[in-house]
Amino acid sequence: MTDPLYVQTLDLACGAFLLTGVLVLWRRDLAAIIWLFALQGVALGALIAVRGLHEADVELTVLGLGVGLLRAVLLPYLMRRALAAGEEGREARPHVSVAASLLVTAVLTMIAYAVSQPLVRLAPTPATQAVPIALTVLLVGFFVLVTRRRALSQVVGFLLMDNAITAAAFLTTTGVPLVVELGVSLDVLLAVLALQVLTTRMRAAFGGTDLDELRELHD
Amino acid sequence: MVLQLLVVAAGAPLLVGLMRQIRARLEGRAGAGVRQPWRDLRKLVRKEAIAPHGTGWLFRAAPPLLAGTTLVVAAAVPLVTADSPLDGVADLFAVAALLALGSVALALGGLDTGTAFGGMGASREMTVLALVEPTILLAVFALSIRVGTTDLGAIVIATASSPLSLISPVSLLAAVALAVVTIAESGRIPVDNPSTHLELTMIHEAMILEYAGPDLALIEWASAMRLTVMLGLFAGLFAPFGIATAGAGPIALLVAVVAFAVKVALLGGVLAAGEVFMAKLRLFRIPELLAGSFLMALLAVAASFFLA
Numbered sequence: 377m378t379d380p381l382y383v384q385t386l387d388l389a390c391g392a393f394l395l396t397g398v399l400v401l402w403r404r405d406l407a408a409i410i411w412l413f414a415l416q417g418v419a420l421g422a423l424i425a426v427r428g429l430h431e432a433d434v435e436l437t438v439l440g441l442g443v444g445l446l447r448a449v450l451l452p453y454l455m456r457r458a459l460a461a462g463e464e465g466r467e468a469r470p471h472v473s474v475a476a477s478l479l480v481t482a483v484l485t486m487i488a489y490a491v492s493q494p495l496v497r498l499a500p501t502p503a504t505q506a507v508p509i510a511l512t513v514l515l516v517g518f519f520v521l522v523t524r525r526r527a528l529s530q531v532v533g534f535l536l537m538d539n540a541i542t543a544a545a546f547l548t549t550t551g552v553p554l555v556v557e558l559g560v561s562l563d564v565l566l567a568v569l570a571l572q573v574l575t576t577r578m579r580a581a582f583g584g585t586d587l588d589e590l591r592e593l594h595d
Numbered sequence: 596m597v598l599q600l601l602v603v604a605a606g607a608p609l610l611v612g613l614m615r616q617i618r619a620r621l622e623g624r625a626g627a628g629v630r631q632p633w634r635d636l637r638k639l640v641r642k643e644a645i646a647p648h649g650t651g652w653l654f655r656a657a658p659p660l661l662a663g664t665t666l667v668v669a670a671a672v673p674l675v676t677a678d679s680p681l682d683g684v685a686d687l688f689a690v691a692a693l694l695a696l697g698s699v700a701l702a703l704g705g706l707d708t709g710t711a712f713g714g715m716g717a718s719r720e721m722t723v724l725a726l727v728e729p730t731i732l733l734a735v736f737a738l739s740i741r742v743g744t745t746d747l748g749a750i751v752i753a754t755a756s757s758p759l760s761l762i763s764p765v766s767l768l769a770a771v772a773l774a775v776v777t778i779a780e781s782g783r784i785p786v787d788n789p790s791t792h793l794e795l796t797m798i799h800e801a802m803i804l805e806y807a808g809p810d811l812a813l814i815e816w817a818s819a820m821r822l823t824v825m826l827g828l829f830a831g832l833f834a835p836f837g838i839a840t841a842g843a844g845p846i847a848l849l850v851a852v853v854a855f856a857v858k859v860a861l862l863g864g865v866l867a868a869g870e871v872f873m874a875k876l877r878l879f880r881i882p883e884l885l886a887g888s889f890l891m892a893l894l895a896v897a898a899s900f901f902l903a
Contacts, residue, residue: 387902391764402887475886
């Protein structure tokens with residue numbers, strides 16, 4: 377892969393990664409949020425695969441495809457099943473209003489940029505320069521986790537953070553060992569499965585997954 | 596540049612007519628024809644100029660001011676040719692300020708009537724404007740970082756000479772932001788519905804409710820030109836093909852005019868077709884949409900630093 381093409385595709389993947397992460401905050405429709413998460417999975421897989429192609433590293437490329445498959449197909453599939461199991465499909469009243477959270481995201485972006493400057497200065501390559509994007513998505517994921525009420529959108533927030541950590545790992549280094557990445561991916565898969573079981577049980581017990589209404593103990 | 600002004604001035608009502616025609620056809624109506632807005636304008640101009648009781652000079656000054664600022668913007672923005680005699684004076688900031696001046700003039704004119712509708716429309720217009728203007732500035736600013744100048748003509752020429760640079764996150768983010776803002780600024784669905792007069796949700800129509808005759812014609816014509824200029828600016832920034840440069844011959848100019856007409860008609864057609872399938876957003880959701888587009892523009896600026 378030639379250098380300008382590599383930089384352009386890498387930038388494009390990073391841009392899509394950032395855009396989908398931010399748009400999760402914008403949409404209220406849970407089905408649309410899951411779609412955005414799937415798109416972000418594609419962007420993450422592409423990011424890793426592009427780096428693999430550039431380094432001529434077959435293992436990294438295959439890993440990119442695997443990560444893309446897990447995060448763009450399998451996890452969204454599981455979440456869609458949880459959604460289809462009869463939950464109302466909207467994030468009705470987030471703790472922070474959507475317009476305000478979009479503006480908070482602007483601030484988070486600046487923070488991520490400021491914080492990651494020392495990291496970038498260590499080894500300024502096109503890949504490390506995109507680290508602020510991974511950090512931004514990490515902060516956005518955390519923000520979603522804190523401010524959303526529905527169990528499903530909190531799962532998406534958690535997975536956004538995980539996506540961002542993976543992206544940061546692959547942007548700063550030429551790759552995590554395959555075993556570690558497999559372990560992390562399995563962890564995430566298990567977490568989603570557990571959460572799916574949990575939301576089903578929550579719905580059976582309380583009739584909804586609005587976590588704020590679970591402060592008191594029920595009989 | 597005179598050519599560009601003429602094209603915009605004559606073509607703007609045709610664009611509006613084309614969009615209405617497309618909507619009508621998609622909704623299964625015959626439509627009034629592409630030249631209907633011109634016929635409307637002619638009818639309005641022949642009528643007697645009349646102003647409501649109790650309105651002052653602000654009310655009468657607003658329509659010429661709106662049309663005047665729009666004409667200056669149409670002359671300064673690279674639509675047909677990137678070479679403008681206003682270069683060096685009219686950069687991105689001046690253009691955004693002129694657009695804002697026109698909107699503010701119209702809002703003041705709406706307030707001056709003292710009717711409920713005028714005040715409501717003006718306050719809503721200001722709400723939208725407060726988010727639209729910074730977004731325009733930021734989105735075009737993101738594009739200007741690559742070029743190193745805020746001169747719109749220079750940005751367009753630089754993009755035309757290296758079209759591959761369009762496929763970057765900066766351009767994509769800026770394009771999304773600018774698209775939303777273009778829709779908001781020109782008062783189309785989902786931000787405003789240009790064809791309603793009875794709902795409480797109208798923005799632009801509420802402000803001009805008290806205008807009649809030649810004044811109304813001037814406003815309608817200026818709004819059509821604003822739409823054309825915004826669509827043309829969008830097309831020029833993200834698809835700068837066929838735009839004539841300084842010292843271009845008559846054939847190049849002709850090609851540029853045709854390319855401009857095709858691009859704007861295409862964008863207008865897509866916009867009109869999209870409107871058929873979309874409902875108007877609730878007024879309280881509009882700031883959300885605009886905050887989103889502002890964030891896109893900000894991310895575009897940020898990304899041009901991240902991914903430099």
